[in-house]
Amino acid sequence: MEKVFSLEQLPETAQWVWEQAGDIKVLALHGEMGAGKTTLVHALCRSKGVTDVTGSPTFSLINEYAAPGSGRIYHLDLYRLRDEEEAIYAGVEDCLYSGYPCLVEWPEKAPGIFPPETLHLYLEPLNEGSRRLRIGRN
Amino acid sequence: MYLLAIESSCDETAAAVCADGKILSNFIATQKVHEMYGGVVPELASRAHMQHIVPVVHQALEKAGCTPTQLDAVAFTQAPGLIGSLLVGAQFAKSLALSLNIPLIPVHHMQAHVLANLIPEERPSFPFLCLTVSGGHTQIVRCNSPLDMQVIGETIDDAAGEAFDKSAKLLGLPYPGGPLVDKYAREGNPERFSFPEPRIPGLNFSFSGLKTSILYFLRNAGTSLLYKEEFKATDEERTAFIQNNLADLCASIQHRIISILLNKMKKAVEETGIREVCIAGGVSANSGLRQALKETGDKLGWKTYIPPFEYCTDNAAMIAITGYYKYQAGQFADLSVAASARAEWE
Numbered sequence: 001m002e003k004v005f006s007l008e009q010l011p012e013t014a015q016w017v018w019e020q021a022g023d024i025k026v027l028a029l030h031g032e033m034g035a036g037k038t039t040l041v042h043a044l045c046r047s048k049g050v051t052d053v054t055g056s057p058t059f060s061l062i063n064e065y066a067a068p069g070s071g072r073i074y075h076l077d078l079y080r081l082r083d084e085e086e087a088i089y090a091g092v093e094d095c096l097y098s099g100y101p102c103l104v105e106w107p108e109k110a111p112g113i114f115p116p117e118t119l120h121l122y123l124e125p126l127n128e129g130s131r132r133l134r135i136g137r138n
Numbered sequence: 139m140y141l142l143a144i145e146s147s148c149d150e151t152a153a154a155v156c157a158d159g160k161i162l163s164n165f166i167a168t169q170k171v172h173e174m175y176g177g178v179v180p181e182l183a184s185r186a187h188m189q190h191i192v193p194v195v196h197q198a199l200e201k202a203g204c205t206p207t208q209l210d211a212v213a214f215t216q217a218p219g220l221i222g223s224l225l226v227g228a229q230f231a232k233s234l235a236l237s238l239n240i241p242l243i244p245v246h247h248m249q250a251h252v253l254a255n256l257i258p259e260e261r262p263s264f265p266f267l268c269l270t271v272s273g274g275h276t277q278i279v280r281c282n283s284p285l286d287m288q289v290i291g292e293t294i295d296d297a298a299g300e301a302f303d304k305s306a307k308l309l310g311l312p313y314p315g316g317p318l319v320d321k322y323a324r325e326g327n328p329e330r331f332s333f334p335e336p337r338i339p340g341l342n343f344s345f346s347g348l349k350t351s352i353l354y355f356l357r358n359a360g361t362s363l364l365y366k367e368e369f370k371a372t373d374e375e376r377t378a379f380i381q382n383n384l385a386d387l388c389a390s391i392q393h394r395i396i397s398i399l400l401n402k403m404k405k406a407v408e409e410t411g412i413r414e415v416c417i418a419g420g421v422s423a424n425s426g427l428r429q430a431l432k433e434t435g436d437k438l439g440w441k442t443y444i445p446p447f448e449y450c451t452d453n454a455a456m457i458a459i460t461g462y463y464k465y466q467a468g469q470f471a472d473l474s475v476a477a478s479a480r481a482e483w484e
Contacts, residue, residue, distance in 0.1 A: 033304060034353040038295050038346060052482055056296045056346070058304075059274030060148070061220055064479040080313075089185050091222040125365050 002134040004126065007039075013133065014043035017121065020135050024119045026096055028107035031123030036131050037105045040123065041075055044103055048073060057105070061090050067101070074102045078109035087113055140204050141211045141465060142195065142234070143458035146227030147219025147247045148274070151190035154454035155202035159462045161257055163201035164448060164455040167194050184222035191230050198454070209240055211470075213461025216244035217478040224477035232473050241470040243461045246483050247452075251418040252279050252287060253463070254449040254456035262414040262443050267406055269399060271427070272419035272451075273299035273314070275481075276343050276399070278406050284463035289483075290410075291341025291402055298395055299421045301345035305352050305391045309380055319388045320424050326389030331355070333394040334363070341406050348394060356380065396430045403431075407440060416443040420451040 001020065005013040017040075021027060027044070029037045042054045049068040057063040057077040067073045074095040081087050087110035095102050096115060107114060122134040145152040151167035167190035199206065214231035215224060228244075235242035252268040255261060270277045276298045278291035296304070299316055306315020333351055336344045351363045358364075359371030359379040371379070380387065407413060417431060428444055435442035449455055464470075 033308070034346075034350040042295070052480070053292055053294060055275075055293050055481075056300055057274075058300050059272070059297060060218070060481075062479060063481070064221075066480070066482075089222070090220060091184070094222075127366050129365070 001136075002132060004130055004132050006130045010039070010043040011047060014040070014047040017044060017133075017135070018047060021119050024117050025099060026102045026104065026115055026118045028104050028114060028118050028120045029123065030107060030120060035123040035125055037123060040121070040133075041103045041105070045073055045075070048101070062092070062095060070101055072100050074098070074100055076102060076104045078104065078106040081109050084110040084112045086110075139210045139462075139465070140202070140208050141213060141243075141458055141461050142198065142209050143213040143245070143454045143461050144191070144195065144227045144231050145215045145247070145250075145452060145454040145457045146187045146191065146223050147215045147217075148223060148452060149186075150452050151187045151194050151227075152452065152454035152457075153191075153194045153198035154458040155198050155204055156455070156458040156462055157202070157204075159459060161455045161458060162204070163198045164453055164458075165194050165197045165201070166453060184220075184226050187223050187226035191226060195230070206234070206238060209234075209238060211235075211241045211243055211461065211465050212238075213243040213245050213457050213464070215247045215250070215457055216475065217246055217483075218481040219247060219477075219479065221477060221479045224479070228475075228477040232475075236473060241465065242473065242475070243464045243469065244471045244475050245457045245460045245464065247457075248275060248277065248279075248289075248481070249287060249483065250456040250460040251275075252281055252416070253284060253460045254418050254445050254453075255416040255443055256284065257449050257455060257459050258443075258445055260443070262416050262441065264414075265410075265412050266414035266416055266443075267403070267410065267412050268416040268418055269403055270419045271298045271399065271417065271421035273297060273303065273316075273421075275419060276345075278341050278402060280406075280410060280412065284460075285467055285469070290406060291343065293343040293345060294338065295344050295346040296349060298343070298345060298399060299419070301349060301395050302392075302421065302424070304349050308349075308353055308356055309384065309387060310377075316421065316424070319392055320426060322385045322388035323392040323426055324389075326385030326387070328389040328393035330383075330386035331360070331390035333390060335394065335398055335401070341402050341409070343398060343402060345395070345398070348398070352391060392424070392426050396424075396427050399427065400430055400434050404434070404438070407438070413440045414443070415440045416445075418445065418450060422450045423447050
């Protein structure tokens, strides 16, 4: 499935992503630097009622936000990690299998630790600031 | 009054001892202990903290000339950070407080960065504004007294340090590239390339749009800031463009990051009327930012303060000074206090 969206269409795109996710808790966001991953995470969190500031976790690795429905949402960024082992030591696995929603940037750094039921989101910039979002189970 | 402080919120394990608010020792595992003990120091995570915490605390106590039984309190970083890393410091501090029967003091890492400005002799008077800039954070904090402060502005996406590091990555410089951007920027022309300044309401910051325009600018080998298929340059053209213009690119990028930071500080000064202005956090090592803050301050009649570098990056001395003020106010915790990854403070 795929969708092309502009910055203005982010809120409805976020809602569409959550509908596609259904019971799936872990969302892996693929895309180059500047593709809009953190921006999409922001919209996904707002759509779940998060009011915390949703900054980039590139440095902190794992951000935790309070969410009205699920209790919390984890926002992870594996950019600085080398492999699965580092991800495990950093506590990434604990989040992915916690049962709380997890939004993960740079998942390709440690592909081996994701649960089989992960929703993969592929973001790509298009002309004039719009983005293409493709969704798949693998 | 002796206080031991422990910091383990991210990559570094640190310990410091202060006596009546004066720092006696300040150790960080990735530096001194690594040199002394040798061996591999893993970059990340709780396993490294577990290996380092005992030697680092031992070093800090020894340098301070203080034994564990002389301690009157132990302070530790409670939030925010990597939960596995925070837990190591928290459990260590709790065990020590329990065994010595002394007060346990939880400290918020971001408040501690601000109070690092109270360590040097020449310190700001209250109320003051602090711009905290690091790899993970960008905040403007209004500090009314040591234990009364509010975040009045912060980044809504990337941190300033991250903007430096990711720009460096796009330029092909090794991670973390912030210091290299600073180095090349000294030789370059900051007016050569103009990157857009985001229009974010209030005192908040945004750096992700800047990152994206740098990305597209380099992708197009300097012909445009926009993403269009027909502007895309070949790999050879891109590489040549970066090589031939590296200093000017670094200077222009650094110039824009600094102007984003200082324009919000100017606005914060206008809105609050406070002219005591500090910086804190690892990015305050950036020579361009230090110089620009001083020049802006001189021009606009601010008194500016920049703590020594060892108190700007993650360190335990700042946890110690914060712990000292909380000790005076009797702000202790019992052993049920939990480490937290959340960055918000009440």
